[in-house]
Amino acid sequence: MRPVYIVGAGPGDPELITVKGARLLREADLVVYAGSLIPSALLQYVSPQAALYNSAELDREEIVRLLEEGARADKTVVRLSSGDPSLYGALAELVSELEKRGIPCEVVPGVSSFLAAAARLKREYTLPGVTQTLILTRVAGRTPVPEDLRALSQHRASLCLFLSASLAEEAVSALLAGYPPDTPAALVERVTWPEERIFTCPLAELAQVARREGVTRTALVLVGDFLKGEGAPSCLYDPHFSHSYRRGKK
Secondary structure (H helix, E strand, C coil): CCCEEEEECECCCHHHCCHHHHHHHHHCCEEEECCCCCCHHHHHHCCCCCEEEEHHHCCHHHHHHHHHHHHHCCCCEEEEECECCCCCCCHHHHHHHHHHCCCCEEEECCCCHHHHHHHHHCCCCCCCCCCCCEEEEECCCCCCCCCCHHHHHCCCCEEEEECCHHHHHHHHHHHCCCCCCCCEEEEEECCCCCCCEEEEEEHHHHHHHHHHHCCCCCEEEEECHHHHCCCCCCCCCCCCCCECCECCCC
16 A cells, blocks of 8 residues: 655745655645645646545545545545644644554655745844744644743744734734844745735734734744844854864964
8 A cells, every 4th residue: 555645835835845745746646735725836736637635625534534545545645735744734633543544654844934934034043143942833722822922932032933923912912021022023924925925023013013914814923033134153164163074274
């Protein structure tokens, strides 16, 4: 039996899917894709002969049944997830359900939207002299969040909030417990999609900007001094820094 391939589609730009992911889509006999989160341009890789299902219209049991039936028929089956499957991709429950049924699976990583957002802004999350830590989290809504955002804000690390644009006021209120009001923030909507929009402002004004611009979904919130782009030079490339591949200059 062939494995079910759980493929990360990347952030939206069809050129940002991995080479392996694109190849598997071309070879697939059956594709179940997250239609509410993946632009139709990515489906250009799928063969016209392949069976194509939009999981926005399906529940968990229906998705698993399609994948299982395809695998047992010895078809090449792809579950196409947005971004990277390991981040808010319902990966754990899908792998568990497939394993219960004796269906092998393979996960193919994708470029996450938080990486695409940093690329668009030309910023480095782990900026020397500023922070070497990045926090990926979300605001509690219908899905509970075990971690306390107010406590996380005390670290003043680079931070990226997923699935939180509609809760901007709650996010800002919690983050101001640790970050100063003038901390740089960015609201990145549909990154790498044709309709991408990016707004930058002080953290204290973020909720106002989100409300004014009508940003309520498919957007990331970035917070931290890394957005200034001002940090210490890297030691690794300092001409006076020695390491196993290069002797530093005296």
